[in-house]
Amino acid sequence: MDVETIGSVGEFPFIDRIVARLGPSRPDTVVGAGPDDTAVLRLPGGRLQLATADSQVAGVHFLPDRTPPAWIGRKAAAINLSDIAAMGGAATHALAVLAAPPDTPADFALAIVDGLAAELARWGADLVGGNLTRGPALMLDVALLGEVNAADLLLRSGARPGDAVMVTGDLGAAAAGLAVLLAEADGRTVAAPPHDRDAVVRRQQWPSPRLDVAPLLGRAGATAAIDVSDGLAADAGHIARRSGVGLRIEAARLPVSEATRRVAVALGVDPLQWAVAGGEDYELLFTARPAAADDLAARVAAATGVPVTRIGMVTDGPDTVLARADGSVQPLAGGWRHFG
Amino acid sequence: MDVETIGSVGEFPFIDRIVARLGPSRPDTVVGAGPDDTAVLRLPGGRLQLATADSQVAGVHFLPDRTPPAWIGRKAAAINLSDIAAMGGAATHALAVLAAPPDTPADFALAIVDGLAAELARWGADLVGGNLTRGPALMLDVALLGEVNAADLLLRSGARPGDAVMVTGDLGAAAAGLAVLLAEADGRTVAAPPHDRDAVVRRQQWPSPRLDVAPLLGRAGATAAIDVSDGLAADAGHIARRSGVGLRIEAARLPVSEATRRVAVALGVDPLQWAVAGGEDYELLFTARPAAADDLAARVAAATGVPVTRIGMVTDGPDTVLARADGSVQPLAGGWRHFG
Numbered sequence: 001m002d003v004e005t006i007g008s009v010g011e012f013p014f015i016d017r018i019v020a021r022l023g024p025s026r027p028d029t030v031v032g033a034g035p036d037d038t039a040v041l042r043l044p045g046g047r048l049q050l051a052t053a054d055s056q057v058a059g060v061h062f063l064p065d066r067t068p069p070a071w072i073g074r075k076a077a078a079i080n081l082s083d084i085a086a087m088g089g090a091a092t093h094a095l096a097v098l099a100a101p102p103d104t105p106a107d108f109a110l111a112i113v114d115g116l117a118a119e120l121a122r123w124g125a126d127l128v129g130g131n132l133t134r135g136p137a138l139m140l141d142v143a144l145l146g147e148v149n150a151a152d153l154l155l156r157s158g159a160r161p162g163d164a165v166m167v168t169g170d171l172g173a174a175a176a177g178l179a180v181l182l183a184e185a186d187g188r189t190v191a192a193p194p195h196d197r198d199a200v201v202r203r204q205q206w207p208s209p210r211l212d213v214a215p216l217l218g219r220a221g222a223t224a225a226i227d228v229s230d231g232l233a234a235d236a237g238h239i240a241r242r243s244g245v246g247l248r249i250e251a252a253r254l255p256v257s258e259a260t261r262r263v264a265v266a267l268g269v270d271p272l273q274w275a276v277a278g279g280e281d282y283e284l285l286f287t288a289r290p291a292a293a294d295d296l297a298a299r300v301a302a303a304t305g306v307p308v309t310r311i312g313m314v315t316d317g318p319d320t321v322l323a324r325a326d327g328s329v330q331p332l333a334g335g336w337r338h339f340g
Numbered sequence: 341m342d343v344e345t346i347g348s349v350g351e352f353p354f355i356d357r358i359v360a361r362l363g364p365s366r367p368d369t370v371v372g373a374g375p376d377d378t379a380v381l382r383l384p385g386g387r388l389q390l391a392t393a394d395s396q397v398a399g400v401h402f403l404p405d406r407t408p409p410a411w412i413g414r415k416a417a418a419i420n421l422s423d424i425a426a427m428g429g430a431a432t433h434a435l436a437v438l439a440a441p442p443d444t445p446a447d448f449a450l451a452i453v454d455g456l457a458a459e460l461a462r463w464g465a466d467l468v469g470g471n472l473t474r475g476p477a478l479m480l481d482v483a484l485l486g487e488v489n490a491a492d493l494l495l496r497s498g499a500r501p502g503d504a505v506m507v508t509g510d511l512g513a514a515a516a517g518l519a520v521l522l523a524e525a526d527g528r529t530v531a532a533p534p535h536d537r538d539a540v541v542r543r544q545q546w547p548s549p550r551l552d553v554a555p556l557l558g559r560a561g562a563t564a565a566i567d568v569s570d571g572l573a574a575d576a577g578h579i580a581r582r583s584g585v586g587l588r589i590e591a592a593r594l595p596v597s598e599a600t601r602r603v604a605v606a607l608g609v610d611p612l613q614w615a616v617a618g619g620e621d622y623e624l625l626f627t628a629r630p631a632a633a634d635d636l637a638a639r640v641a642a643a644t645g646v647p648v649t650r651i652g653m654v655t656d657g658p659d660t661v662l663a664r665a666d667g668s669v670q671p672l673a674g675g676w677r678h679f680g
Contacts, residue, residue, distance in 0.1 A: 009446050026464070
């Protein structure tokens with residue numbers, strides 16, 4: 001019999017196994033490992049603390065030869081900041097662990113840390129410590145703390161049938177950027193306008209967390225949220241599973257930028273594929289009380305300039321589906337997986 | 341001109357460069373990156389939060405073929421718990437990032453997490469989240485939160501001339517264990533009693549944090565503390581540097597176990613070398629008001645069973661020295677370095 005490996009089990013089933021083995025929680029652990037990407041801890045005085053960790057590994061999450069070092073640090077910050085945003089919170093303090101081969105140029109490593117600290121500072125968070133260790137490849141792990149008022153906290157589990165499904169910004173750009181980088185690494189020229197090429201590559205290499213939007217959502221009627229890191233399909237599935245509902249997403253409503261569309265044409269790809277299955281957009285996917293949805297979108301756009309699009313609705317489930325303009329309906333599937 | 345690398349700069353000077361580049365701190369950051377291995381953050385209501393992160397990398401911190409997986413997890417917990425202990429605190433919540441090749445056996449990886457969670461639970465801390473990622477080698481990063489009353493907080497910077505220098509437990513056992521493992525990996529048989537061999541290997545593979553001792557120190561007259569992770573020489577140097585003092589350590593007073601001494605004989609090594617320069621003992625090295633020192637040692641031993649030994653005194657400096665029984669005095673040097 002074959003030995004089960006992390007790769008054969010798969011990322012999320014393996015995490016489920018870990019969570020199933022954990023013992024009882026401390027009384028001040030409000031949300032522990034498992035349900036959301038971010039833990040929720042009770043602080044003295046009723047405020048809630050958020051705690052999350054995520055990493056960037058050379059060759060897995062970035063191509064070291066093709067990524068400016070500051071962008072490696074910025075992205076490591078951004079993906080964690082995005083997890084805090086998905087909970088409706090604000091970021092406060094970060095720890096970083098940098099593993100690197102000893103022959104890593106000092107300036108390269110310092111530029112990584114500069115990028116990390118700059119992106120954290122942009123959102124009011126301090127880099128307060130961490131560790132430097134020898135390792136076989138560059139790897140940057142960031143643990144990030146945040147805080148949120150109990151009334152503003154958003155979990156994946158709050159969606160109710162009839163809620164509107166909403167998303168910030170646009171989808172598929174990060175996947176488009178990755179496709180461009182891989183094509184170029186392969187020696188191919190991407191026949192898209194340079195401005196569009198640069199725009200999607202930047203979305204892949206330097207995503208912007210939606211921390212400006214996050215604190216506006218809960219008080220305006222949002223019921224559940226997640227950041228789009230694994231792709232719309234996978235992340236919609238997380239909300240559906242944790243809330244015990246289904247989601248019906250209208251393909252024609254998905255916001256896809258003109259730059260993404262033009263790069264798709266140049267690469268001969270259906271941009272809907274990137275919007276649905278591509279990861280790392282770091283937009284916020286959330287649900288909202290239907291009566292509040294339009295007003296919420298207008299309020300967010302007015303306060304932050306970030307567009308919010310209503311892309312579907314929450315159903316009784318159990319399926320999460322994509323409804324095409326031609327009337328066909330298909331299961332949503334195909335999120336990014338690190339293993340398997 | 342050669343390009344500077346992390347290895348050529350060295351671990352601590354490189355960290356100093358990082359710290360020098362960081363911007364101003366948030367008002368709730370009491371101790372940020374640099375002075376101690378653990379950050380201190382102000383919580384609502386006057387309590388202080390502690391935050392630290394440390395990692396275990398295959399081939400650097402452990403030999404994957406020779407270390408039971410649960411011990412990898414336990415050690416990753418213990419080294420972080422030890423950092424919380426060095427601040428006089430208690431551990432509360434942890435995040436873990438596990439990087440692993442996809443062909444890692446699932447049971448092996450689960451056993452790592454089991455060991456991590458068990459060691460955390462032993463000290464009342466919850467594993468509340470983290471991340472699983474593909475990586476070129478096994479690497480386990482842990483970020484650990486803790487808390488401490490302001491009156492019990494110990495920093496590296498509190499030592500004053502005339503204070504006693506104290507250490508918990510005994511020194512050099514972890515270095516002895518590493519020497520045994522390296523000799524055995526080399527095909528050599530270590531002619532020490534099996535019980536002694538197992539005792540020092542266990543100290544290397546499964547250090548025990550001094551969290552039972554930590555909360556007793558500040559209120560009993562301790563003035564500064566650090567955990568002995570890089571070796572007595574290096575860690576004494578950290579206290580001296582941060583406090584602006586010198587330390588005079590009496591070689592004859594250093595506590596070295598009989599097991600460590602017998603393994604040293606078998607390997608033809610001076611055990612004093614391990615006690616001074618060997619890392620990873622995770623004992624607490626601390627200073628105390630001289631009038632309080634003896635009473636403190638007795639109180640800790642009575643409450644926890646952990647012996648505390650007075651090994652020297654704090655001086656005006658600037659040098660930190662080892663005084664030998666023959667009257668000679670030499671600079672303390674030779675701590676463990678990850679780079680260079």
